[in-house]
Amino acid sequence: MDKKMFCFQCEQTVGCTGCTGNAGACGKKADTARLQDELTGALISLARAVDGSTAISKRTGQIIIEGLFTTVTNVNFDDASIENMIQKVRAEKERLVPDCSKCQSPCGKTDEYDMQQLWDANEDIRSLKSLILFGIRGMAAYAYHANVLNYEDAEVNRFFCEALFMIGYGESVETLLPTVLKVGEINLKCMALLDKANTETYGIPEPTDVTLTIEKGPFIVVTGHDLRDLQLLLEQTEGKGINIYTHGEMLPAHAYPFLKKFSHLKGNFGTAWQNQQKEFDHLPAPILYTTNCLMPPKSSYADRVFTTEMVAFPGAVHIDEKKDFTPVIEKALELGGYKEDQILTGINGGTKVTTGFGHAAILSHAGTVVEAVKSGAIRHFFLVAGCDGAKPGRNYYTEFVKQTPSDSIVLTLACGKFRFNDLELGEIGGLPRLMDMGQCNDAYGAIQVAVALADAFGCSVNELPLSFVLSWYEQKAVCILLTLLHLGIKNIRLGPSLPAFLSPNILNFLVENYGIAPITTPEEDIKALMNHSK
Template identity: 85%
Template sequence: MENKMFCYQCEQTAGCSACTGNAGVCGKKSGTAKLQDELTGALVGLARATEGSTVLADSTYQAIIEGLFTTITNVSFDDDSIREMIKKVRAEKQKLVPDCSTCGSPCGRNDEYDMNQLWDADEDIRSLKSLILFGIRGMAAYAYHAAVLGYTDEEVNKFFCEALFAIGYEEEAERLLPLVLKVGEINLKCMALLDKANTETYGNPVPVTVSLTVEKGPFIVVTGHDLKDLQLLLEQTKGKGINIYTHGEMLPAHAYPELKKYPHLKGNFGTAWQNQQKEFADLPAPILFTTNCLMPPKASYADRVFTTEVVAFPGAVHIGEEKDFTPVIEKALELGGFAENRVFTGINGGTEVSTGFGHGFILENAGTVVEAVKNGAIKHFFLVAGCDGAKPGRNYYTEFVKQTPDDSIVLTLACGKYRFNDLDLGTIGGLPRLMDMGQCNDAYGAIQVAVALADAFGCGVNDLPLSYVLSWYEQKAVCILLTLLHLGIKNIRLGPSLPAFVSPNILNFLVENYGIAPITTPEEDLAALLK
């Protein structure tokens, strides 16, 4: 595979097999894919150089986390920024093993891993290593967002090195399989770290109704996951007559008290990330991309795209570490926004959505929930969560939620909720039947709720009337799935298709040990889950 692209890390990969042509389905060019492989190989080499070091500099961990984050789908399409990241990783390695590259000793510490060795490996080894690699890429995004707020964890940081080392140098399936589950274990710690970072910085989320109407006048749309970027933009736009609207995974920001206090944080624009090329086409406002949700911009709005953090696209204005959003602000004032208020709707015609039903709120109301279960008002819980995407068949999740019984609660999180989050499912005992728990990383909160319910009823999590119906697209969904497997959660329904990087033997292991099954139809799956 020396002269061509090989990428199968996301759900939309070509033919449910791999993107191997001149460009991936995501729009990433083959040269960019090869650079991302080079970056990953350099990260494996850096991890190899850390062997024997008991204390590592913060800059080493930062380079590893940023490097992994850079390779997530829909983050960076910019070759120059990836080359700079490769230089950064190599500089960190040089600090650990000075002049090692000129040494003729066969210790291997001067090597960078050739990713073709992975792509050409035995399919089961390749599958296990891919699960580890894609899992830590997703986890790196969470570690990055926590670090931005000043929260780090030594165990999480060290595990990135352990996992990268194994990707390069471990060849036994019996040793790789436990490491796959360890990705899930450490990711749970990482999600807990980010939950702590977000809640201690911005307060515990509270339920809130968010309008989909965009008011007249200048505005900025902020998409992605990084709450710190949103806070900084809100600070810099105070008193300037510019309204701020969230998009995609930024929607849950409305629920945090410290962000809610900004009166110009007005509402939410648009739906999930894969609709941006249509929704942004005629938007009289700039869009700030903070994380992995960028699609190659159409010419109709390319001059309105701004990036920050590790997100990058050739030609787009990038807001660097100084976090001066003046170019975004000036563009908003120049474009002027809509002349009159514009009422937008969700996929199902709703004009508002709700969010903020985090684990803190649900656990505060645990008595109400438990009593409703005991008296039969609530008979089942569904976690319908995960990524959205463009592949046909994702309307399954809309229909599934519509058909859930009136005596059930639907918990949701991540951007897959845009398929149904504007539906009104009514209430049970004063609680809404549909509760948005937040971003994809807030899967940690869903886990806390499941554990608390199991404790309340004196049973195991798998004995609860709780079903998991998940959608996946990219690598953060992979690390969350591995966390659920680490916790022993069984009988997950996964769609819209199964990952191309899971070999038949590894899939059979997951089916036999965890009962993972592909989605079928809403009717068939509901019937099976409600038995």
């Protein structure tokens, strides 16, 4: 591929084939894409250096996790930052195998991998390696969030090396396919680890109403996924007359008891990530990006963008590991916020949303749910979940939820919910028909609910009146999909388009073995899914 860049890891990749020009659909420039490839090649080299080790050090594991997270869509646009990460990876390899750099006759066993080999590979090999790579990139984000709360899993860390090694050396469908499914297996452990980290640190999420009204006066918008960053900002702003509002995937933070105790955590600003350039336009407040999704800022608010952790953008102020948020606080006081309260709404006109229906909250009503199913009050469950995005056709998910039968329950999670989370769907037996389970990693909770219901009814998850209707955009969605496949979940509807990195043969394998299908229309899909569960 003689092109300026090549990237097809996100749902919005150009023409559903790949971004190859001066910049990607996400906004990253060709030079940045090439550096991400160089970083990935260096990570594979590091994995080769530790090949055969029964365990890897915490230091090595953290570097690999950081490197993978850096390459997730809409995380890091800053070439200097990526170059520093590359040098960090190379230095770690040098520390582990110092003699390799001195060898007079290189054996090639720890050489850096040229990603062009992957992009030019046989399409089925490329497809399977891409599933592995993009899956572990997404999983690395979850491992990172657990690690900052001092939770880690040696098996998870070791698998990152195993998967990277396979990307570099695996050359047959027979050797690569088991690793693809193992990504799903290990990601389940990783999501369980993050669930434990979040709940043991911040408490069990509780159903919580969240206002969309922004009060007058100074405020800060916090976006991303990192609860620890939000905690530290809340602590540093307490008593300073500054209100804090979540944005995007940070919305579920309102449900955690430890975070709810801060009275200046007021509500949620805006909707999903792809609307930020419009919603942040001339915003009289700073925005703190803790993770993806960052879009290249418009000039009207570029001076109030702050990044931290793995997020970086050229010219944006970066808050380092010391976590001194003074620059963000000073910018909030300088801008002053709105002069009057702003009554904002969701996409459908609602003025509040509800979150906090994690697996513990839902399973606390397990008896009620089981009886409602037995009596016919609940006829079906839909998990309508995943990423939002800018591509036309995502209004499918709004219409799907609107058209779900009145005797069905809609579970949701991740930022795709902003398409419909302000709708009022009513209740069944005192339970809301629409329940927000949390961030994308809370797919773990949805799995726990599904398994518990299957146990209660003495059947498999696939035999439940439960359908999975998923939207995807970036790599965390990939690892979650692989987890569902690892668990044997079938008949998933996926959209708005299928991944460009799936070759016809690999897609056919998924269709034949798991019944994966693209979304069609809400009417047709609801009818088909309801009939399938009878």
